[in-house]
Amino acid sequence: MAAKALARGMGTYYKDCEHPASRWPRCPHFYKVRYRDSGGNQVEESGFLDKDAAIDRLTSAYKAKKAAPAKQAKSERIEKYGEMRFREYTIEWKAGQRHLAEASISHLDSLLQHHIFPALGTRRMSTFDHKVVDGFIRTMERNGVGLAAQSNAYDKLKSILLDAHRLGLFDDNPLLGVKAPQYDPKRAVIPSPAQLQALRGAGDDTFRLVVDLMSGCGLRNGEAAAVNVNNIVADDVYRVTEQVNQTTKKYGRLKHRKPGEYRDVPLPQRTKNAIEWYADQYGTTDGYLLRHPQNPNRPFQPYLLQNQWQRLKGRGELDIPDGMVIYSLRHFFASNCLRQNIPITDVAEWMGHNNIDITFKIYRHLMPGSIGAAAKLLDIGLAA
Structure with missing residues (x-):
């Protein structure tokens, strides 16, 4: 035809x-x-x-x-989408998220299947309001869902409902007045310098290198797994260009970055020495220092670090407080920066946060100074 x-x-x-x-x-x-x-x-x-x-x-x-008239178009949209079930609407919404990478799609699917759909999947779109959203958050709290998962699930629900709000399905924003799950900075357990030194000597050479990369440059687990000697672009600068994606098990783009984008981070001399020592001892493959121990043609996998971390904890020989994880090494980097009076805007950029609010939420309590100290510093300038 x-x-x-x-x-x-x-x-x-x-x-x-x-x-x-x-x-x-x-x-x-x-x-x-x-x-x-x-x-x-x-x-x-x-x-x-x-x-x-x-x-x-x-x-x-x-x-x-x-x-x-615009009102007629709006009424037709309400008629079409208002009776639609949340699961059905979300499937249609997801089809339009073509910008999401494979790992992001996998993460979205996990949040939908484990947290959002079980609670809201059959609800009609027209029935959402702030009470429904608040009830969803309280349900996650009662079920013992971790705070990070709560925050991620809420963010995805927020994106979907705001899309529906733009279509005119709700007279009032269903998120208005809702208190979103908040990350508690006190939960970020940061190793002390003595604990960091003990960790350096506890694992094998690969583990020691990762400790130096995460605590010295603020790399994420997957970024440290993709360390490449060619990314030392200056004696004091390391260029982060990729990560080992935990979903695909392959090298992939950075979190919150488009393909080809990168970020430059400070490279302390100690960390530079660790990279060069490891390269001299074990060699490299296309510049990569870490490869899969059973197959050098494959990237090194972040879960191998987790396995070694669990073995170290299980021995009971190290001072590892409750709540300290491998990611705590990255927290040490942020803490070290802020205690040296480095601006938090620079710290946010080096850590790859897509929004400085994230940096403030997690690390603001680590920033030195107080109102009293600020008053004294300002007084010095005024007296000059």
């Missing part, structure tokens, strides 16, 4: 028969038209004797759609 399209948005006309378009003026079958109404719904009509009648119908439908 061939079809003839008019100008963009006006629709198409066609004949649902075996004749080619060149025979349409002479074949006995009626013309049909297809277009979208003001609510975005596809409409098909038939019974038009000739092409001109079909085009006239498409033209009149297009003019009616353009002339339809």
Whole structure:
């Protein structure tokens, strides 16, 4: 079946028969038209004797759609989406998230299946308000969901509901007045210098290198696993260009970055020495220092670090407080920066946070100084 399209948005006309378009003026079958109404719904009509009648119908439908009041279009959207179940709406919304990387899609699916759909999947879209959202957060709290997972699930729900709000499904923003799950900075257990030194000497050479990379440059676990000697772009600068993606098990783009984007971070001399020593001892593959121990053709996997961390904890020989994890080494980097009076804006950039609010939430309590100290410093400037 061939079809003839008019100008963009006006629709198409066609004949649902075996004749080619060149025979349409002479074949006995009626013309049909297809277009979208003001609510975005596809409409098909038939019974038009000739092409001109079909085009006239498409033209009149297009003019009616353009002339339809905004309220009518909104009411049609509400009629279409308001009765839709949240799961169904989310599937349609997800299809439009083409910018998300494979790992981000996997993370989204996990949050939907384990936290969001079980609580909200069958709810009609028109019934969402701030009480429903607040109830969802309280349900996660009662179920003992970790604070990080709570925050991530809420962020995804927020994106979906804001999309529906832009369509006009809600008179009031269903998130207005909702207190989002907050990361508690006190939960970030940061190793002391003595604990850090003990960790350096506890594991194998690979573990020691990762300790130096995360505590010295603020790298994430996957970024440390992708360390490359060619990324030392200056004696005091390391360029973070990729990470080992925990979902695909391959090298991939950085978190919150497009392919090809990077960030430059400070490279302390101690960390530079650790990189160069490891390269001299074990060699490199295309510049990469760490490879999979069973297959050097594969990237080193972050879970191997976790396995060694668990073995070290299990021995009971180290001072590892409750709540301290491998990621705590990255917290040490931020803490060290802030205690040396490095601006938090620089720390946020080096750590790869896409929003400085994240840095403030986690590390603001580590920033030196107080109102009293600030007053004294300001007084010095005023007296100059």
